[in-house]
Amino acid sequence: VIDCxxxxxxxxxxxxxxxxxxxxxxxxxxxxxxxxxxxxxxxTDWTSASALALGGFNSTSGKFTISNCLFENNQxxxxxxxxxxxxxxxxxxxxxxxxxxxxxxxTLSLIRNHIDFHNNIxxxxxxxxxxxxxHSPWGYNSEIDISHCNILGSQNAIYNQNxxxxxxxxxxxxxxxxxxxxxGDDPYQLTLESPCIDAGTPDTTGLFLPPWDLLHNYRVxxxxxxxxxxxxxxxxxxxxxxxxxxTKYQIPNTKxxxxxxxxxxxxxxxxxxxxxxxxxxxxxxxxxxxxxxxxLLDCYMSPGRxxxxxxxxxxxxxxxxxxxxxxxLVAGDYSKAKKMILLR
Numbered sequence: 001v002i003d004c005x006x007x008x009x010x011x012x013x014x015x016x017x018x019x020x021x022x023x024x025x026x027x028x029x030x031x032x033x034x035x036x037x038x039x040x041x042x043x044t045d046w047t048s049a050s051a052l053a054l055g056g057f058n059s060t061s062g063k064f065t066i067s068n069c070l071f072e073n074n075q076x077x078x079x080x081x082x083x084x085x086x087x088x089x090x091x092x093x094x095x096x097x098x099x100x101x102x103x104x105x106x107t108l109s110l111i112r113n114h115i116d117f118h119n120n121i122x123x124x125x126x127x128x129x130x131x132x133x134x135h136s137p138w139g140y141n142s143e144i145d146i147s148h149c150n151i152l153g154s155q156n157a158i159y160n161q162n163x164x165x166x167x168x169x170x171x172x173x174x175x176x177x178x179x180x181x182x183x184g185d186d187p188y189q190l191t192l193e194s195p196c197i198d199a200g201t202p203d204t205t206g207l208f209l210p211p212w213d214l215l216h217n218y219r220v221x222x223x224x225x226x227x228x229x230x231x232x233x234x235x236x237x238x239x240x241x242x243x244x245x246x247t248k249y250q251i252p253n254t255k256x257x258x259x260x261x262x263x264x265x266x267x268x269x270x271x272x273x274x275x276x277x278x279x280x281x282x283x284x285x286x287x288x289x290x291x292x293x294x295x296l297l298d299c300y301m302s303p304g305r306x307x308x309x310x311x312x313x314x315x316x317x318x319x320x321x322x323x324x325x326x327x328x329l330v331a332g333d334y335s336k337a338k339k340m341i342l343l344r
Contacts, residue, residue, distance in 0.1 A: 001029075001030070001031045001032070001034050002030070002031075002032045002033055002034065003032075003033050003034065004034045004035070005034070005035045005037070006034065006035070006036050006037075006039065007035065007036075007037045007038050007039070008037070008038040008039065009038075009039045009040070028063045028064070028065070029063075029064045029065070030065050031065070031066045031067075031069055032065075032066075032067050032068055032069070032210060033067075033068045033069070033210065033212075033213075033214055033216075034069045034070075035069070035070045035072075035214070036069070036070070036071045036072070036074060037070070037071075037072050037073055037074070038072075038073050038074065038075075039074045039075075040074070040075045040076075041075070041076050063091050063092075063093070064091070064092045064093070065092075065093045065094075065095075065208075066093070066094045066095070066097055067093075067094075067095045067096055067097065067207075067208075067209055067210065068095075068096050068097065068209070068210060068212075068213055068214050068219070068235050069097040069098075069214070069235060070097070070098050070100075070188060070214060070235045071097065071098070071099045071100070071102060072098070072099075072100050072101050072102065072188065073101050073102065073103075074102045074103075074104075075102070075103040075104065076103065076104035091113060091114050091115070091116065092113070092114070092115040092116070093115075093116045093207075094115070094116070094117050094118075094120060095116070095118050095119055095120070095207050095209060096118075096119040096120065096200065096209060096213070096219075096231065096232075096233070096234060096235055097120050097121075097234070097235055098120070098121045098188050098234040098235045098236075099120065099121065099122045099123075099125060099129070100121065100122070100123050100124055100125065100180075100188055101123075101124050101125065102125045102126060103125075103126065104125075104126045113140070113142065113143075114142075114143050114144075114145075115142060115143065115144040115145070116144075116145055117130075117144055117145065117146045117147075117149065118145075118146075118147050118148055118149065118200070118201050118207070119148050119149065119200040119201055119231060119232075119233050119234070120149045120150075120151075120233065120234070121149070121150045121151075121178055121196060121233050121234040122149070122150070122151045122152060122157070123150070123151075123152045123178060124152065125152070128157055128158065128159040129151055129152065129153065129157040129158065130144075130151075130157065130158045130159070131158075131159040131161065132144065132158070132159070132160050132161060132165035132167070133161050133165075134161040134162040134164045134165075136162075136164050141164050141165045141166075142165045142166070143165065143166035143167075143168070144165070144166070144167055144168065145168045145170060146167070146168065146169055146170060146173060147170035147171055147172050147173060147201065148171070148172035148173065148199060148200045148201045148233060149172075149173050149174075149233065150173075150174050150175065150176060150178055150195070150196055150199075150233050150234075151173065151174075151175060152175060153175065154173065154175040155167070155169055172199065172200075172201070174195060174199070176195040177195075178190060178194055178195065178196050178233070178234065179191045179192075179193055179194040179195070179196075180194075181289075181290045182290060183286075183289075183290030183291070184286075184290055184328075184337070185335060186214075186215060186236070187290070188234070188235070188236065189215075189236045189238070190223075190232060190234065190236060190238040191238075191288050191289060191290075192238075192288045192323070192324050194238065196232055196233035196234055196238075197223040197224050197232050197238045197239075198222065198223050198224045198226070198228070198229075198230040198231075198232060199230070199232065199233050200230060200231035200232055200233050201231060202230055204220065204231055209231075211243055212243035213235060213236050213237040213240065214235040214236055215236060216242060216243055217236075217237055217240035217241060217242055217243060218237060218240040218241055218242075218243050219231060219237055219240070219243075220237070221237045221238070221239060221240035221241075222239075223237065223238035223239045223240070239324075239339055255274065255276050255334075256273055256274050256275070256276070256329065256331065256334055256336065257272070257273060257274040257305075258271075258272075258273045258327075258329050258336055258338060259271075259272055259273075259338070260272070260327060260338070260340050263340045263341060264340070264341035264342070264343045265312075265340065265341070265342060265343070266312075266342065266343050266344055267311060267312045267319075267344070268309055268310060268311045268312060269309070269310055269340060270307050270308070270309050271283065271296070271307070271308045271309075271310060271327050272305065272306065272307045272308075273305075273306055273329055274304070274305050274306075275301050275302070275303050275304060275305075275306065275331060276303055277303055277332070278300070278301065278302050278303060279300065279301070279331060279332045280298075280299070280300055280301075280331070280332075281297060281298075281299065281300070281301045281329070281330070281331045282295070282297060282298045282328075282329070282330045282331075283295075283296045283297035283298075283308055283327065283328070283329050283330075284296065284298075284327070284328050284330075285310060285325055285326070285327055285328075286325065286326045286327075286328060286337070287320070287323070287324075287325055287326075288323060288324045288325070288326075292315075293314045293315070293320060293325065294310065294313065294314050294315050295315060296308045296310060296327075301331075310327070312342055312344075320342065321342075321344070322342050322343055322344045323341070323342060324339060324340075324341055325339075325340055325341070325342060326338065326339055326340070327340060
């Protein structure tokens with residue numbers, strides 16, 4: 001499952017096991033750059049039911065990997081107590097994913113064998129962020145390695161049933177407000193002062209992450225501008241440019257050719273773009289908090305190349321302060337925001 005959106009699915013009633021997706025296989029499972037959003041389960045019978053049930057569920061299942069994924073606003077009610085149930089007879093690996101605003105008793109229920117859990121963000125979810133079940137009667141339990149994660153409640157957010165599982169709380173874990181953008185189409189992006197920027201695993205060798213994040217921007221980027229590129233926590237990489245090696249995103253970026261110069265700038269910058277076909281076009285400026293600062297363009301345009309100058313002032317004519325800003329172009333189905341820096 002790669003580059004998918006699984007959204008607003010519902011299940012309810014007798015024998016309901018899953019609200020959004022159930023993946024079961026005898027082989028390996030890879031879920032990458034995928035959004036799980038708004039899936040709902042109302043169960044009346046099964047206590048093991050969940051909004052998302054992912055894994056092997058039989059004795060011949062293989063390795064299970066999640067990377068660069070977003071799990072947000074998934075909900076469970078009734079007898080269902082787990083937002084995401086991961087059940088695998090081989091290793092489970094969860095890297096650079098964001099779990100936020102999910103509702104249930106547990107966010108993640110992890111079952112069986114060894115679990116690698118690195119560079120993830122878990123915030124504003126359930127009573128417990130992670131539950132490791134006691135499966136001693138069946139002859140197996142879990143061991144989880146957790147490092148460089150931002151988990152609300154820290155170790156107290158992990159429920160180890162009957163204390164039979166092994167939790168290795170390693171370096172780099174924090175419990176701090178991630179300072180999400182909380183606006184626009186991707187509200188769980190990080191903002192400038194986020195403690196998750198450049199806070200991930202310093203050496204990503206062996207994680208086999210894709211070279212791009214959930215938005216197909218470079219996965220490892222120097223977000224705090226200290227001269228060293230380190231991966232961020234979560235599914236987004238702050239401040240990263242689009243990864244030009246992906247065919248899927250080369251076409252729209254070349255088609256619209258959105259850019260600005262100079263960057264950084266003082267006091268003004270020229271934003272240029274190409275409109276390939278007639279239609280409504282909007283060009284707006286946002287600050288690092290996701291608040292709109294200036295509307296540069298909002299009209300119907302014919303095809304062609306255009307340039308707009310932003311003089312560093314807001315819609316009221318007031319000069320804005322130095323800092324990071326984003327210019328966003330919306331034209332038909334195309335929507336893209338890029339970073340620029342004002343230095344006064």
